[in-house]
Amino acid sequence: MGVKHGRDYEYILADLTKAVGQISDSYNFFEMEASEWEALSEEEKLEVQEALAEDLFFALGTESVISVGSAVVIYDADNHRINFLIGEDELDFVALI
Numbered sequence: 001m002g003v004k005h006g007r008d009y010e011y012i013l014a015d016l017t018k019a020v021g022q023i024s025d026s027y028n029f030f031e032m033e034a035s036e037w038e039a040l041s042e043e044e045k046l047e048v049q050e051a052l053a054e055d056l057f058f059a060l061g062t063e064s065v066i067s068v069g070s071a072v073v074i075y076d077a078d079n080h081r082i083n084f085l086i087g088e089d090e091l092d093f094v095a096l097i
Helices: 009-021 027-029 034-039 042-059
Strands: 065-068 073-075 081-086 089-095
Touching: 009 042, 009 081, 009 089, 027 034, 027 042, 027 065, 042 065
Parallel strands: none
Antiparallel strands: 065 073, 073 081, 081 089
């Protein structure tokens, strides 16, 4: 189902992929080891990050808070955005409208 949005999905996905790329241990979401992640080419890493971004977009439609490595991803329906936090610090956010 995903989250409600007014922006084109392709732009949201690009922003989500960029935000996921800022989580240094995002590969933990797929139960990868650091050595497995480091063995990937940059293109393969981007593909994994984009797959994670897609998964998050659709999962946040039913679960508003999801842990991704050391970060937490939160769907803020009231403000039409997806927040990326590490601890109390905002890492990034993606606008949905």
